[in-house]
Amino acid sequence: MDEGNGSAEHAANIEQMSFEQALTALESIVQQLERGDVPLDESISLYERGEQLRGACQKRLDAAQARIEKIVTGADGKPSGTTPLDGAS
Template sequence: MDEGNTGTAQAPDISQMSFEQALVALEQIVQQLERGDVPLDQSISLYERGEALRAACQQRLDAAQARIEKIVTGADGRPAGTRPLDADG
């Protein structure tokens, strides 16, 4: 990625990015904002892009969590099977 080009016009479409790619892009934006060496208008654009990346990452994490199954223990404390993480009980 070209770190000198921080405009969002040529930035990859977030929906086409993997979780890992979105996370790396978000980390790069955070680093740029923390340095404080970008103009105000560019900082605002970076912040908006960062928020969109954060939301996309959170959505993907939530979706992954919904698929995780947790181990159900029997009366003897041993694993008795699995069920969806969000199942009652």
């Protein structure tokens, strides 16, 4: 059994997921682990996949935050203001 290839395959699948798909998969893993009815070896595998999903979600959130910061920065690189995310004044 070659776990290295399987792990690389899982990582590639995660990279192809949308943020919402990765988050839903992560929530499913958390629910399974919280129930506590999963065998130990499977729990470890689920935890590893969950950590990969968490990392992918965090990476996408960081990228989105960087894009937002660019939008609210003026052409001279200085902040031109901030806009609340909910659109309120």
